Amino acid sequence: MNNKKCIIFDLDGTLLYTLEDLKNSVNFALNKSGFKERSLDEIRMFVGNGIEILVRKSVPDNITEEEFKTCFENFKSHYKIHSEDNTKEYNGITELLKILKCKGFLLAVVSNKADFAVNTLCAKYFDGLLDIAFGEREGIKRKPCPDSVNEVVKILGVEKENCYYVGDSEVDVKTAHNAEIKCIACTWGFRSKNVLENEKPEYIIDSPEEILRIVGVNE
Secondary structure: OEOOOEEEEOOEOOOEEOHHHHHHHHHHHHHHOOOOOOOHHHHHHHOOOOHHHHHHHHOOOOOOHHHHHHHHHHHHHHHHHHOOOOOEEOOOHHHHHHHHHHOOOEEEEEEEEEHHHHHHHHHHHOOOOOOEEEEEOOOOOOOOOOHHHHHHHHHHOEOHHHEEEEEOOHHHHHHHHHHOOEEEEEOOOOOOHHHHHHOOOOEEEOOOOHHHHHOOOOO
């Protein structure tokens, strides 16, 4: 183990605004199956636990498992092509990552998003800035289970006392707590400040640059 500090980020709602593309792919799949479309606010509340649960929450309650599988496959095929149509990084994120990288921090992403999408988006927006990017993978339990965070900590060879997890949802706060690392909850993502406060993260921030103060970096 080394003494380097490590910051692990959620992706959707933390580093990237991805809601429009998720909504469009969900509604494409729902339309193909003849189901009612979902609003942006509904999708906002459905995200956070991976794309399968996103689609399960979006489809009608009374459908068969076969109908769900068809809808889910249509979502995935559409999202693979359209995951970058409206996605954009939040203001100040790239600047933050560059400063942290320059100061010697190890930087990672752990997301419940499909691994193919995590790696595609991270390569496009944050190429050369991340040490590892981890999406949902077979055999590793998704957040809020700590398994994916623990795997990243192990791969990077860092001590948990030197780690922070940054996320925008109750799932992220629970993940950090379950992994026994400090949580920085951000209010610019997909959940309200009240939702985050209820989960009792160590820190709540309103802008990316606040992370620098928390981790002891002076620009």
